[in-house]
Amino acid sequence: MKKIFKKIKELSSGEIMSNILDGSTEPDPSREQLKEIKKETIKSLEENPDFEAIVERQRKSFNLLYYSFAFIGSVCLIGVLLYLVSMLPRYGVENPRTVEVVKRYVENGLEETGAVNIVSGMILDYRAFDTLGESHVLFTALICVNILLRIDIKNMRSDYEDYYTIKRDVYYDMSHDGVLRLAAFVFSPCILTFGIYILLNGQISPGGGFSGGAVLGAGLILMSAGFGFDKVDKIFTLKINNIVTFSALTFYSFAKGYVFFTGANGIENHIPKGTPGAILSGGLILPLDIAVGIVVACTMFGFYSLFRRGSVASHING
Amino acid sequence: MDIKEILSIILLSLLIICAISVNFTKKLLPAVIIFMSYSSLMCIVWILMESPDLAITEAAVGAGISGTLFLMTLKKIEAEDRKRDEENIQKN
Numbered sequence: 340m341k342k343i344f345k346k347i348k349e350l351s352s353g354e355i356m357s358n359i360l361d362g363s364t365e366p367d368p369s370r371e372q373l374k375e376i377k378k379e380t381i382k383s384l385e386e387n388p389d390f391e392a393i394v395e396r397q398r399k400s401f402n403l404l405y406y407s408f409a410f411i412g413s414v415c416l417i418g419v420l421l422y423l424v425s426m427l428p429r430y431g432v433e434n435p436r437t438v439e440v441v442k443r444y445v446e447n448g449l450e451e452t453g454a455v456n457i458v459s460g461m462i463l464d465y466r467a468f469d470t471l472g473e474s475h476v477l478f479t480a481l482i483c484v485n486i487l488l489r490i491d492i493k494n495m496r497s498d499y500e501d502y503y504t505i506k507r508d509v510y511y512d513m514s515h516d517g518v519l520r521l522a523a524f525v526f527s528p529c530i531l532t533f534g535i536y537i538l539l540n541g542q543i544s545p546g547g548g549f550s551g552g553a554v555l556g557a558g559l560i561l562m563s564a565g566f567g568f569d570k571v572d573k574i575f576t577l578k579i580n581n582i583v584t585f586s587a588l589t590f591y592s593f594a595k596g597y598v599f600f601t602g603a604n605g606i607e608n609h610i611p612k613g614t615p616g617a618i619l620s621g622g623l624i625l626p627l628d629i630a631v632g633i634v635v636a637c638t639m640f641g642f643y644s645l646f647r648r649g650s651v652a653s654h655i656n657g
Numbered sequence: 658m659d660i661k662e663i664l665s666i667i668l669l670s671l672l673i674i675c676a677i678s679v680n681f682t683k684k685l686l687p688a689v690i691i692f693m694s695y696s697s698l699m700c701i702v703w704i705l706m707e708s709p710d711l712a713i714t715e716a717a718v719g720a721g722i723s724g725t726l727f728l729m730t731l732k733k734i735e736a737e738d739r740k741r742d743e744e745n746i747q748k749n
Contacts, residue, residue: 458710537713545709553717560725639722646729
């Protein structure tokens, strides 16, 4: 690098460039002057035969260093991961250290939670605090993506260089594609119905809040890709997104707070368990499933919408 | 060996092939598609390991949503052909 700087100093005949390199900025040059000087220096550097050789040598040494470090790093990572995998309990073999909790869940799960699907009973009853944290992580992720990717066309100056690209991205729709339109017309109602089914049957069959919400979000994405954002904006606006997500998280926190409070103080709570196997069973599991599912679906669709057009939902309706 | 074991061996070897070939694919669009196929294979592996709830989530999130987000990002950074987009806009 020092050599290049020296070259630049030698080659820049004007006083301004050498002054800048020395750090003294007495004659304040205008921007255009600076640009011209920069262009000239780059041109003369490129014409110089030594310059390419220097750059080539530097690139080669950097590549050697980069590849050797990458190789060593990946080999170390593979070794550590394989060692850690060998420490895990074997799949399908009963481990005396971890079997205690599992036994309790399997034997008393149906009685204590009222859910036929033990997994659902575990994640929304025994470990409901975990799930609350997960929902909040998703909500926070949506907020962060919103901060990073949100575009407001109204406030943007039209001489901004990305203005037209962004505008094109916003208004260019994939819904002119016939195949996509037909596929969305056939599949999106089925996917949405399946998502609601998974959501409502979380305590009976495999599935639950997160899976159902993800399927619902995928269905909404397919719908908006096939029919354009206008159709989805009619049922899903920014206002609805905010209200629904906020109320779902608040409901989850309060309901679970009530259960934890009564459980910790030995007070009997008044939530009926219902008959196992029916849809209205499992106490709080069904409403909590719905709350988690709504948060997940809103987050997934919000991600897609932010990536596509830079806003969660239309500003006009919401 | 019963059928389940053979199937799981085939699926796991395909998983490894997918995972390695994502790294060595030069073009971005095929890499995303291979990544999505990895998720679909993983979904079947979850079913073989008797956890259908994870399989549903993997199919929806891994193969569906994250792939879509990757494709959106490719569009944002204009990794694909820019001319084709502009021609389409002029047509419509």
